[in-house]
Amino acid sequence: MLKNKGVAFKLILVFSTTSLAVMGMIGTFNYHYWLEILEKNVVENAGNLAKSTVNRIETIIVSTEKVADNFAGFIENGPLTEEELKRFLRTNVGENTEVYGSTVAFEPYAFKTSEEYFAPYFFKKNKELEYVFLGSDFRYQYRDWYQIPKELGRSYWSEPYYDEGAGEAMMSTYSAPFYERTPEGRKFRGVVTADISLDWLQETVSSIKILETGYAFLVSRTGTIVTHPIKEMIMNETIFSIAEARGDEGLRDIGRRMIQGASGIVPFTSMVTGKECWMYYEPVPSTGWSLAVLFPKDELLADITRLNKILTVVAMSGFLLLLLIMAFIARSITRPLRAMAKAAGVIATGDLDAKLPMVRSKDEVGQLADAFGRMKRSLKEHIKKLTEATAARERIESELNIARKIQMSILPKALSDSDLKGAGFDIHAVIHPAREVGGDFYDHHYIDSDRFCFVIGDVSGKGMPAALFMAVTAAFFKATVRTEQKPDEVLRIVNEELNLQGDQSLFVTVFFGILNTKTGEVLYANGGHNKLVVVRANGETLFLDSPEGMIIGVMENVHFKTGKCVMKQGDTLFMYTDGVTEAMNEKKELFTEERMMKALAQLHGSDTREIISALLKELKNFSGKAPQSDDITMMAVRYGVRGQ
């Protein structure tokens, strides 16, 4: 199908496909190149972001730990009064912004033998410092923040919890145990606590904004979600319950690595957007917590995607421009070509005046257009000449046609059966000029009631001069026969007349005879013409030896002799011009007298029409496609009634 399309189409198709492929290759390479660079950077950036956030959290945590640790050491060093304890606690909570609340919780009856529970608690509420005494209704010794450091024998960061009854806030508590030195050894006396508000932690972690929808979340050392953009997940889900809900064993393994204090980067599906992310996790060493930082993959790629979009737009614009330019160039080439094709089509219909398109350029197209123009002009000229020549020839041809008609009208009409009724003889003649007009002629007519004369001639040369000379000769014969009936005299007179014309270049051979229709006697004279053939009724065929005379029209004062022969019933006299015997076939062979005589011998008994048409047929068969080279004339005279 492509081969039916125009040059412009093919040109644009090939160039656009190629340039698209090249642009595609560049785009793909560009994408992957930047992707690699970006992914290399992302691990580093994620790690840095996570580490810096962890550091911020650590700073708070460490300073909170110090508050409790220092106070625990202080208590171990010397007994404090209730008032002193409360004053220190108030100061610790009031002056340390990161400390949300703090208490000193004693073992039963350890502070006062009269009181089972002793735990004064100071905490911040709406920026005000509040105080509550944690007593018997609180039963703090079974709280994690008390029991766990006691059982562990070391300080402990509690799992995040919602503190009902006292702080009424989401918090995590750091508990530093303090001891009494007794002779039996170290004896547990209680814990000093310092709470941090998870609201603060949530603010810190949720302030981390990564790209568009990236976020960070914090899990405790049991994997519990401590901070998360989805509030319902906080304290309600662990990284492991999420793994269970997702049926994701891999996430469970990641969770275990997180709570074991490892760091790393893993693929993770965002719980907020459901997007695929990279998750970098980094431990918070003091608390055993783990911070996870999520980078949505698609947003990471946003820059590349944007770059690619810009590149695509630029490339497509360039491509369109290229396409336009190509279309323009292709059009500038093909438009004159198309116009020329159209013009050539018009010229092909014969309209040589069709306007050729203007091409100003001097390139191949311009050269083609010039050549085309020159061709058109010379063609026009040639055709003009041809037209003129054709007109001239047509004129000559029409004149020749007229001449031919005139010439043919000079010849006598073929005699019909009624003309010959009772005549006692039968005559028929044909003339086939090689060209429109010829130099052969024949004539026959009655001289008186008993005598019938006939003549056959062949003017030298062909065409119009021969035709005119033939007409003159025929006219002389007609005129002469009126006054003179002796054949030799007739030839002599005609010769004299023709010589008077003075033109020596043309001459004529003539056979002239007079038949006495009563007796069958034929008197004749021969002026350089072919011999007369006699076909006897019995089939004998022979040339008639006769007195032969000079060719007529060559010289003056020539005398001829009259010959005589007598025809019996059924005999035929046959006269012809050399157009018969010298007719050529395609092999340039001549018909010859032998072939003619052989044909005539088989035709005895036939009437004159049959003889002549049979010979014409024989000649045609012999010649084949070879053109007729000379005028052919035949005349046959049969003595006796036609048809007998």
Place this chain on the structure above:
Amino acid sequence: MAILVPFLAGGNEAGLTKVRFMTHWSPQAQFAGYYVAREKGFYEKYGIDLEMLPSGPNYSAADYLVEGKTDIAVLWLTQAVQKRSGGAKLVNLAQMVQRSGLMLVARKSDGIVEPGDLNGEKVGIWEGDLSLQPKAFLKKYGLNVETVRQSYTVNLFLAGGVDAVSAMWYNEYHTILNSGVNPDELTTFFFSDHGLNFPEDGIYALKGTFTKNPDLFSGFVKASVEGWLYAFAHPKEAVDIVLEYMRRAKVPANRVHQMWMLERFKDLMMPGGDESALGRLDREEYERVAAMLKEAGLIVTVPDFDTFFVPAGEHAEK
């Protein structure tokens, strides 16, 4: 006219009898069957308009029942036996949970794989009725351990403060798993596997109210059993209902945890998938529980089994 007045809290337009109902703990999948039966209209089918009373650690369902503040309560067998022994005329209409979910959990990494390995270790034990089985367990295997009174969380165990911890299979055990400890890292001692099975949740009413309208209670038991079977057959839908009840009670809810709990209750209520066990109270197990309560000094006399267990579902069929 008195006959026309519905016996309990009164009737409503649909001709349903209002019944007050209370569970012994906050809403969770432990009570899924009752929520499902209520939401699916099973109680209405039996002419009951069920009113769910608030429940949780601040409410004692046993006290509410004894004081007539609720018509029906889901109670632990040990709680109910103690109340009965103390003179309260409550009866067990259906024993729903056949197997005890109570267990001890320890770490294999601490070298604990069989009961004997607990010797000399620190073991976390809850207070009250929940201490009976572990103490019997320790006694049975002659273990000398340091017991630590256990709080509501398992953080003491997770932090390494105790070597073994009491846990409910349907609750704390799953919490431990979802704190990042894998099952294959843990050794479990189910008390039911050590000849110390305690049937747990049962449906209770006061004998007096039950006797006056046994068909109503029979209907409640039947609807509840239908509710449970539906919940087991449609766990997702059941958990959705449970989560809605938890949300309404403002109790933190975790879907996978509730799903785990529902599945474990299926195991505990129909051990081996035996549906016919639903509602039955085994006499031998009752006698063992009562004997242990007596031994622990929690009851003085063992209540008669036949007057204690009055299977309401069977009563109605008879």
